[in-house]
Amino acid sequence: MIxxxxxxxxxxxxVTVTGFVIVCCLLLYSVMKVDMTANAExxxxxxxxxxxxxxxxxxxxxxxxxxxxxxxxISSQQGVEHVRIFNKKGLIEFSSDQAEIKRFVDKKTAGCIxxxxxxxxxxxxxxxxxxRQFVNGKGREVIAITAPIYNEPDCYNASCHFHPxxxxxxxxxxxxxxxxxxxxxxxxxxxRMIIFTIMTLILTVGGVTALLVRSIFGxxxxxxxxxxxxCRGDFKHGLPPFDGQMEELADSVQRVATELNKTAxxxxxxxxxxxxxxxxxxxxxxxxxxxxxxxxxxxLRTENRHGD
Amino acid sequence: MMRQQAGLKTCGPRTGMGIxxxxxxxxxxPLDKSNPDAQRLAARQKILRLRSRANRxxxxxxxxxxxxxxxxxxxxxxxxxxxxxxxxxxxPPPTLMISGLLILYSFSSLVLILAxxxxxxxxxxGFYHVAYLTGFYCFYNLAGSLxxxxxxxxxxxxxxxxxxxxxxxxxxxRQINAENEKLDRLDGK
Numbered sequence: 001m002i003x004x005x006x007x008x009x010x011x012x013x014x015v016t017v018t019g020f021v022i023v024c025c026l027l028l029y030s031v032m033k034v035d036m037t038a039n040a041e042x043x044x045x046x047x048x049x050x051x052x053x054x055x056x057x058x059x060x061x062x063x064x065x066x067x068x069x070x071x072x073x074i075s076s077q078q079g080v081e082h083v084r085i086f087n088k089k090g091l092i093e094f095s096s097d098q099a100e101i102k103r104f105v106d107k108k109t110a111g112c113i114x115x116x117x118x119x120x121x122x123x124x125x126x127x128x129x130x131x132r133q134f135v136n137g138k139g140r141e142v143i144a145i146t147a148p149i150y151n152e153p154d155c156y157n158a159s160c161h162f163h164p165x166x167x168x169x170x171x172x173x174x175x176x177x178x179x180x181x182x183x184x185x186x187x188x189x190x191x192r193m194i195i196f197t198i199m200t201l202i203l204t205v206g207g208v209t210a211l212l213v214r215s216i217f218g219x220x221x222x223x224x225x226x227x228x229x230x231c232r233g234d235f236k237h238g239l240p241p242f243d244g245q246m247e248e249l250a251d252s253v254q255r256v257a258t259e260l261n262k263t264a265x266x267x268x269x270x271x272x273x274x275x276x277x278x279x280x281x282x283x284x285x286x287x288x289x290x291x292x293x294x295x296x297x298x299x300l301r302t303e304n305r306h307g308d
Numbered sequence: 309m310m311r312q313q314a315g316l317k318t319c320g321p322r323t324g325m326g327i328x329x330x331x332x333x334x335x336x337x338p339l340d341k342s343n344p345d346a347q348r349l350a351a352r353q354k355i356l357r358l359r360s361r362a363n364r365x366x367x368x369x370x371x372x373x374x375x376x377x378x379x380x381x382x383x384x385x386x387x388x389x390x391x392x393x394x395x396x397x398x399x400p401p402p403t404l405m406i407s408g409l410l411i412l413y414s415f416s417s418l419v420l421i422l423a424x425x426x427x428x429x430x431x432x433x434g435f436y437h438v439a440y441l442t443g444f445y446c447f448y449n450l451a452g453s454l455x456x457x458x459x460x461x462x463x464x465x466x467x468x469x470x471x472x473x474x475x476x477x478x479x480x481x482r483q484i485n486a487e488n489e490k491l492d493r494l495d496g497k
Contacts, residue, residue: 008478012425012471016418019467023414026460027407033456034403 006209006217014205021204025197033186040143040182041131048147048175051083055173060154067094074175081142081176085149088169105174133179141179148172219246223253235261344494351487351494358487362480364433365473372438372465379445379461382454400450407457410444414464421471431479434472441465 051074058066067085075083075096084095090105136142149171219242226239235257239250378385389397417437424431444461448454 012422012474015467015471015474016422019463019470020414020418023460023464023467024411026463027411027457030453030456030460031404031407034453 005220006212009212009216010205010209013208017204017208018201021197021200025193029190029193032189036182036185037133037143040177040179041145044131044143044145044175044177045147047177048145048173051175052147052149052173055085059149064094071096079178079181081136081138081140081178082144082174083176084174085171086174087171088167093171136176141183142176143179143182144174144176146172146174215243215246219250223250226257227253230257230260233264235264348491348494351491355484355487358480358483361433362477364435365431365469365476368434368438369469369473371435372441372469375438375442375445376458376462376465379449379454379458382449383446397450400452401447403448403451403453403457406444406447406451406453407460410457410460410464413440413444414468417468418471421468421475425475428479431472431476433476434469437465437468437472441468 051070055067055070057063058070071083071085071094074080080096082096084092084097084100084105086092086105090107092100092103092105095101132144132146134142134144148169151167151170222239226237229235229237239254241247242250421431441461441464444464445454445458448457448461
């Protein structure tokens with residue numbers, strides 16, 4: 001069992017403040033991580049839309065060379081892991097990875113199953129449902145966006161094209177972006193939050209401890225030392241000035257000590273007088289004083305006994 | 309010794325603490341105050357009860373640790389919920405709402421434990437906190453965000469149960485000391 005008052009006062013406060021600040025920081029980090037990931041996915045979706053719009057003219061013109069060049073240029077951008085366009089059947093027509101051209105994508109993978117979970121594939125999906133996160137073959141974490149390329153009047157009205165008006169989706173653009181910048185941002189934020197938490201804890205727990213030591217435990221130790229000195233019969237030392245309730249306590253202790261000192265002196269004086277024969281006869285005025293001192297000492301003894 | 313005995317007689321909160329102790333434990337048969345042996349036996353039995361009660365918080369912590377290990381594996385040892393029950397339960401609450409509730413729960417629990425410490429009231433060991441925390445694990449798991457929020461629930465549980473355990477341990481230690489002093493008085497020490 002912890003017996004010191006400092007331990008009893010500081011341990012619960014330290015445990016409470018530390019635990020609560022850590023819980024709040026962990027929850028805050030979790031919420032911010034979700035927000036930042038959602039933001040990154042939104043930006044990737046916007047980027048995918050931009051790519052689809054950039055390639056629109058080349059698609060209308062059926063300019064494969066231009067399309068390949070656009071995809072190669074985009075995939076050379078730092079942070080872009082892959083770009084591919086596949087048709088409705090899942091055949092990859094254009095890709096930054098030459099090896100996968102003219103291959104079929106797996107409809108059961110994370111990016112495809114959202115539309116292809118039922119017997120009839122869904123024609124439209126929300127922004128966040130189009131995003132998926134996975135680790136690619138190179139071991140890098142990727143946020144991938146699949147943006148459907150919808151059939152538009154310009155497509156099925158063009159003289160060169162063969163898409164019927166009833167076909168809703170012509171193909172899909174799949175673009176993968178590295179999660180490394182997001183992870184770096186999260187790591188930086190995590191580090192800063194840890195530093196902030198440690199600083200807050202040091203300030204709070206340290207501040208409470210310092211204030212308790214300065215205002216309560218320090219003065220209490222001084223009063224205890226003073227009482228010990230009084231018990232040893234040392235009445236020479238006093239107490240320094242304190243503030244507030246500590247001052248009241250110190251004043252009370254000092255009053256008791258002064259009374260005790262007076263009584264002890266009076267008792268000693270009385271004992272000395274009794275010890276010297278003949279002195280009592282020379283000083284007839286003393287007995288009343290002696291009686292007063294003795295009765296006062298008796299009173300104090302009685303009070304002490306009651307106090308015990 | 310005299311001072312300690314006097315302190316026990318005159319100290320108000322200690323008397324209150326004794327009442328709380330009785331309120332929390334099963335009613336005891338009235339002691340024959342003229343029979344010191346019966347008093348000694350009662351004191352020893354009370355010490356044994358208090359010692360076992362002080363260990364309650366450790367059991368609660370062990371239980372919470374076991375639940376946390378299960379939550380770390382997404383409760384994979386449990387069979388998946390049947391679709392009918394899932395439909396009955398409806399959509400899980402949003403993660404933000406669960407997190408808000410976790411903060412509210414942690415804050416109120418810590419304030420209540422501190423209030424009990426100030427009032428020197430009895431602690432129950434924290435088993436009901438384990439139940440609440442398991443609920444949070446389950447809600448996060450149903451919302452699909454347990455992986456992100458596991459450590460927050462774990463930190464909340466560790467803090468609450470540590471504080472509850474500390475309170476129970478100090479409370480029981482004080483009671484045991486009081487009983488030991490009583491035994492000393494009976495033995496004439």
